[in-house]
Amino acid sequence: MNRSTLPLLALFALIGASTAAAQMQPVAVRAVPVELQKVQPHHRFTGSLRAISRGSVAALEDGRVLEVTVREGATVKQNDVIAIVDSRRLEAQQGELQAALLTAQALVSQRQAELRQTKLDLERSHTLVGRNAISQQQHEHNETEVAVAEARLATDQRRIAEIERQIELMQVRLDDTTVRAPYDAQVIARLAQPGEWIKAGEPFVTLVSTGKIEAWLEIPERYSGVLSQYAQQPTVKIVGNDQQFTASSAKRVHEVHPRTRTFQFVLTLEDPEHELSPGMSVDAWLPIGPEQDDLTVPKDAVVRAGGAAYVYKAVEGEKGTIAVRQPIQVKYETANLIVIDAIGLAPGDKVIIEGNERLLPNTPIAVTEVQPPSRQAEAKLDRQPL
Template identity: 35%
Template sequence: MRQNAFLSLIKESILGILFISSVITLTFSNTASANQVVRFSTVAQQELQAHKRVTGTLKALSQTHIASAESGVITTVFVNEGDSVKAGQILLEIDTRKISAEKTRLEAELALSKAKHALAQAEFNLAEDDYIAYKHSANKNAISEQRLRQSKAAALSGQANVIAAHEAIKALQAQISIIDVRLGDMSIKAPFDGQITQRVAEPGQWLGAGDTSFTLTSLGKLEAWLDVPERLTHSLDIIPTQIGLNVGDEMLNSVNIKVLRNVDARARTFKVISQVQNSGLMPGMSVTAWLPEGAKSKYLTVPKDAIVQRGSNTLVYKVNTNGDKQMAEAIPVSVIFHQGNIAAISSHMLKPEDKVITEGNERLMPGPVFAVADDNKIKAL
């Protein structure tokens, strides 16, 4: 009996401790939630032009398949997939022994041609001096007219030999210049800064002229190639300065917008290209954008930062005031379109001047908050 009473006492003590811990935890949780600081902006009603959602693909600003200008056996490969390279960096080298030997032969021929040129110049100088002397003698009738003509012919022949020797030197120098270019092409270099995304060249492999050795993709800026329905052609008569893009859950702005005014006959779409900064994005990723469509109309607008995705639900957190208390309430909304740093929304539970949370809403749950006004104003870009 005493043992049972002792066990009952222990159980009651444990239950009491657990109850007290639960109360303390709940109290602490409520206090932490009540003290959570968030920022809010107000819902506005603005006259905006409706926007249509379109899709596209991110592409590298520059991407090239690096080909070889010369054929030969690859001796050394310096890079692998994933390596970052700088413009002008050597990626691989091809065996240069044959071309180097050809250059040595041409240099020897050039030296011989220069010697022949010097000889021709000396012979021409002698023939020219003889012709001048014979010409003076002919004026005094000291030599025959035939001898004078022979002397003139010898001088002209010597001059032609000098010109021929000079042109031979120029031809050999041009051939050596070509050889130097070919020797330079035996080292394949990166044409711009980027990353090696594909390598097909291996040491010992025969690389033909025009064969691809690497694929090089630029880093930094990307291009969004959007497929736009042809019915939006007239809406883009005035090209916007910015386009709002969505890549996954990330929202960003694009600039330097260009419209390719050529409609695909099969897809009935045309291309709109814009540049975006590569902030962790990769070529090939899908992208959505909002392009202007139709006339202006009035819409409820909130900052983009107020939009929260909870699975398949799109929410904003509204701040309700009851006396001194501020409570966060999750309000489902439908996003009609994005424009600049705002989103046009539809919701029967919101009206202009309502307060919506723009900072601290990522993991916020409905409940008490301490809301501070956000200094950023809502505006359409």
């Protein structure tokens, strides 16, 4: 190819690209105005999830394991049967106690009859001693017989009560051979198998509670006063999947680590679908002060790439509206908004919230403006019936 033709080819390519750009159809996007709002300052804290309850369910009685009803991964409800231990020895002991109870009850009946007889003898001796028909010594002997009969009856009645308590204890031990879940949980380890001999205190399974889970955040001690005041029901984000959960309660652990100078802030999360697992990493933007005026944009407006954050601003030009990339600094996040700091943005500027993922700088756009989040909330309140 003649070298003299190369500049001409490059010129034609440039002209063709310019013509294509000029003929590019505007990209349909949706945008909202930047707002200056009163928002609480927030700070990002990190932590991890922990189960509210975790532990091994142990045997309460020695015996041969008849059945372990669950395996790893199984979900159990409170009082569901987990394992069954052979109870035949305890049942035999309970039968022995019940027989002893019948014997004791029969003996009490005998003592009651003996007491009635000694009382009759005492009544007769009381009459006879008044007539000098018997000696005073014989009368006193009859009185002693009544006292002895009463003592024997009381002793045997207490024996009945003792046996009844032993039977109650034996029933408790029999109930303990059926091992039940202490709370709603998932089985994470099965530690005993049918046919094995297990001793009291040895575990059947290891459980992790379900339904609720706690997010433990590490908080620098300088925030100890403000969190208890402002952070009551914050939102927690699961780092691995970006899911967000609103805490149902929050509490501070009143102990500062001597080396890290941090304390732990515990948030309780509802997890009815069992989506969360202990050990997951979490972060949370927690309020750390009173409200102040700041620029805000919806979370959908912010694009993050390569460690930088930016928005696309709709700018009117001579040939129509174009998308201008505007770098921003994220100050903090709330549940629905991102509070930003940007030199090139002002209240009322339109930022793109839908369609911004596929944009390039200076792309022609066709903007559909929607209401900002604050006005959407106001409109929703106005539509509510009185």
